[in-house]
Amino acid sequence: MRWIAVALLVIALLVVWRMMFMGYRGRALRQKQEFPRPVGSKDWKRLRDAVEGTYVSTTDAENALDRIAAHGLGTRSAVALGFLDEGVGLLREGARSFVIPTADIVGVGHGPGMVGKWMGKEKGLLVLRWKLGERIVDTGVKPRHPEQGARFAEQVEELVRNHKNKNTGGAQ
Known part of the structure; x- marks a missing residue:
């Protein structure tokens, strides 16, 4: 009798796991139609001022619990x-x-966490806000060294400021 109960429990867990997997996969397929695929780079050897860390996820900026699953943007790495x-x-x-094109970067900031990772520290996560198609999204990265994350955020702010100045002829 005990074996039957164990077998039923295992089967139930497998069914629940399969339903979760199918739901996430369905979300990714629906979002692929909504979101363009982010641009890739042909030469990653040109990556400058790199900061190592953990990619947490990309979420809708308006709804921090809405993870973007399309194009692998929901995969932690x-x-x-x-x-x-x-x-x-x-x-x-x-x-x-x-690659997030310079023209699509809206801003950069820090936060205590996002879906998939919560540090509890006020500035534990580096958050890039950018345009993905018609929607604004947030991408969270947990830098291995927080001071590098702060320096990187300053560089992104400068990049955005310079891009705006270049496109507006210096007027703000």
């Missing part, structure tokens, strides 16, 4: 975050790497 001529590059280990 090790990351080297740095600058390329096109913008900010995220060279990910074991997941799809991508």
Whole structure:
């Protein structure tokens, strides 16, 4: 009788796990139609001022609990975050790497966490806000060394400021 109960429990757990997997996969497929695929780089050797850390996830900026699953953006991974001529590059280990074009970067900040990772410290997570198609999204990276994350955030702010000045002829 005990074996039957154990077998039923295992089957129930497998069914629940399968339903969760199918739900996440369905979300990714729906979002693929909504979101364009982020730009990739042809030469990751040009990545400058790289900061190593953990890519946490990308979420909708308006709804921090809405993880973007399309194009592998919901996959947690090790990351080297740095600058390329096109913008900010995220060279990910074991997941799809991508570039956030300079023109699409809205801003940068710090936070205590996001879906998938919560540090509890006020500035534990580096958060890039950018445009993905028609929506604004937040990408969270936990830098291995917080001081490098703070310096990187300052560089991104300068990059955005210079880009705006270049496109507006210096007027703000």
